[in-house]
Amino acid sequence: MTESGNVIGTRPARLDGIDKVTGQARFAPDITLPGMIYGKIIRSPHAHARIVNIDTSRALALDGVYAVITAADLGIAEDRTERLGEGSVNYKYMCDNTFASDKVLYMGHAVAAVAASTKTIAEQAARLVTIEYEVLPAVVDIMDAMREDAPLLHGHLHTRSLAGQSDKPSNIAEHIQSQCGDIDQGFAEADVIIEREFRTHTVHQGYLEPHAATAVWRQDDFLTVYTTTQGAFAVRDQLAQLLHLPLSKIRVIPTEVGGAFGGKNSSYVDTAAA
Secondary structure (H helix, E strand, O other): OOOOOOOOOOOOOOOHHHHHOOOOEEHHHHHOOOOOOOOEEEEEEOOEEEEEEEEEEHHHHOEEEEEEEEEHHHHOOOOEEEEEEEEEEHHHHHHHHHHOOOOOOOOEEEEEEEEOOOHHHHHHHHHHHHEEEEEEEOOHHHHHHHOOOOOOOOOOOOOEOOOOEEEEEOOEOOOOOOOOHHHHHHEEEEEEOOOOOOOOOOOOOOOOOOOOEEEOOOOOOOOOEEOOOOOOHHHHHHHHHOOOHHHEEEEEEEOOOOOOOOOOOOOOOOHHOO
């Protein structure tokens, strides 16, 4: 007779434990390949600003620098939303998050990236890239962002609701209504009515290992990406859309993940590395 499959109170072996404690496990930053070059992403110091000009000439003149890339090198992604991994994504927004094109929308928004022969040279070159910004009013409170006179973040975003799409651009993406029964009657018949407002801070998973990726191109334009991810197929789909490549030309190899908790289903560094 088959024994019960209950594992409560037991200590199952960690299949990845030996590799991790002996140092054999390979994480994304551990990937080293012959002839590898290194990338450094340049990020915005402003929460909301228009990009006026990007001057890469001094960085490109530095010995050991191979390229400086911006949003112009990615091309235009489709303004299309589909399910990718655990949620839905819009490829245009994802492209703009990889590298800001017209505006930066948060402090740390990637604007450009440098590829160089060493990490040190890449960091030196990144400091030589000159970016001119027109600083715009920032929106840091959700209630303020919904006001009629709030600074507009996305000029092409119109509020979707049961009545259709709004005529004017707005910071409000969607107005959702949920209704059950007669609300007015419910309040009128209630013995006690309690009204409260609750606020929670933005949170992130807080994993120890940052996002990291290494991209390898073959001469026949076949792309292999080693990356720290929980969703290899989602990353492959994302790369295909943003780099305008067929899926048959992309292979994604997930490495060991140094913590993720849902935060590494997709990443913006994979596209930047490629």
